Amino acid sequence: MTNIVAVTACPSGVAHTYMAAESIANAAKANGWNVKVETQGSIGIENELTKEDVAAADMVILTKDIGIKFEERFKDKPVVRIGVSDAVRRAPQVMEKVAAYLAKASA
Numbered sequence: 001m002t003n004i005v006a007v008t009a010c011p012s013g014v015a016h017t018y019m020a021a022e023s024i025a026n027a028a029k030a031n032g033w034n035v036k037v038e039t040q041g042s043i044g045i046e047n048e049l050t051k052e053d054v055a056a057a058d059m060v061i062l063t064k065d066i067g068i069k070f071e072e073r074f075k076d077k078p079v080v081r082i083g084v085s086d087a088v089r090r091a092p093q094v095m096e097k098v099a100a101y102l103a104k105a106s107a
Contacts, residue, residue, distance in 0.1 A: 001032075001034055002033040002034065002058050002059075002102060003033065003035075003053075003056045003057050003058050003059075004024075004033050004034065004035045004036075004057065004058065004059050004060075004061065005035070005037070005038070005053050005057040005061070006025075006028075006035070006036075006037045006061035006062065007037070007038045007039075007040060007060075007062050007063070007068050007071075008021045008024065008037060008038075008039050008040070008084065009039070009040035009041065009063055009065070009067075009068060009069075009084075010041075010066065010084045011065055011066050012042065013040070013041040013043075014041060014042055016084045016085070017039050017040065017041040017063075017084070018039060018041065019087075019088045020063055020084045020087035020088050020091075021047075021087075023087055023088050023089075023091035024037055024087055024094075025037050026091065027091035027092045027094065027095045028095060031099060033095075036049060040068065040069055045069065049073075051073075054073050054074065057077055058102060059077070059078050059079075059080065059098050060074045060077045060078065060079045060080070061079075061080050061081075061094070061098070062079055062080070062081050062082075063082060064081040064082065064083060078105070080094065080097070080098060080101075
């Protein structure tokens, strides 16, 4: 089973952070993957990824509109960086690219 973790954050830390999280989660689940998304919003970190979540991850998705806190925890993992608007509007296409990468990596 493929495991995806993601962290979403936007400059204002409100709506787009959560919309991006929902879009990523739905698109990953549509592929039959396990997914956990941490949000770093105006009220702090929610649904924080554990060390176990990160260790089990086959791919990490990070939004790139502002800095992600504690990004060093992903240093040994493949990371995809996308804009918050891409996460909201194009999550299925992002997952297609993730699937292609994972297929190449396992071949």
